[in-house]
Amino acid sequence: MTDSPAAAAPHHDDPHDHTGHDHPPTGADLVRDLVKGLSIQALLIPVLGVVLIIAILPFAPLTPLPLLLGIGLGAVQLISLVATSLFVARTRKQLAVNPGLLAVRSVVDELLRVAAVLLALLMWPADIQSHLGVWVGAGCALVWLILATAQTVTTRQQIARPGEWSKEAISTLLSQRVGARSTVVMRLLDVAGTVMFQVGATVLVVFSPVLVVGTAVLSIGIGLSTLVLHRRPPADRARSPWAYAPFGLGLLTLALAVMGLLAL
Secondary structure (H helix, E strand, O other), rough: OOHHHHOOOOOOOOOOOOOOOOOOOOOOHHHHHHHHHHHHHHHHHHHHHHHHHHHHHHOOOOOHHHHHHHHHHHHHHHHHHHHHHHHHHHOOOOHHHHHHHHHHHHHHHHHHHHHHHHHHHHOOOOHHHHHHHHHHHHHHHHHHHHHHHHHHHHHHHHHHHHOHHHHHHHHHHHOOEEEEHHHHHHHHHHHHHHHHHHHHHHHHHOOOOHHHOOOOOOHHHHHHHHHHHHHOOOHOOOOOOHHHHHHHHHHHHHHHHHHHHOOO
């Protein structure tokens, strides 16, 4: 006896039965996940700052003022970044992805680092040089941690608040199939990489100002990896090895600095 179509496929009678099927997140789902993820990120970034301070305590110099000098270094680097961004915005926006401009900015940042280190060595000659490098680098890293926290809080507020910016952002993420988890995780890795690079590069420059050539190359490498990543489709970025380059190069810089400290 031949089965009727209804008897042969009884589970397809209900058009709303989605059992066993995966469906992409809706805009509301993405907003909820992003707000939750950014809230966690806004807490974890300051935790990185606390961990950093605790980690450098064994290297405390005779005075904590080198930390303030490092904060000044980070502030000047930030001003340099803002000035460059304003220049690009008012002239040619294509320069924002120009490797030459990125290289110049990285070299300027590293020259500022050398200037801060030399100033620290002149102001506190009685302190151990490597200890000064750790604290100046940590102060610089704290500036970027504060900036990252402020950016995270601002982005969370803009996503949670209905408006043209949030609608466009969510629409872009949905169309490019970018998830909230990968967005938050990659940002945390970038911030951690920045912290490690700032501390490691400053310690290396303290060992010898000539090493600024190496730190500049590493800085340029981090910037170039970001440019390469942004040229890929957003959905493929989290799976690209370039996405982990800033973290990896930051870890490499810190590892070289630690090896130098252990060799003293």
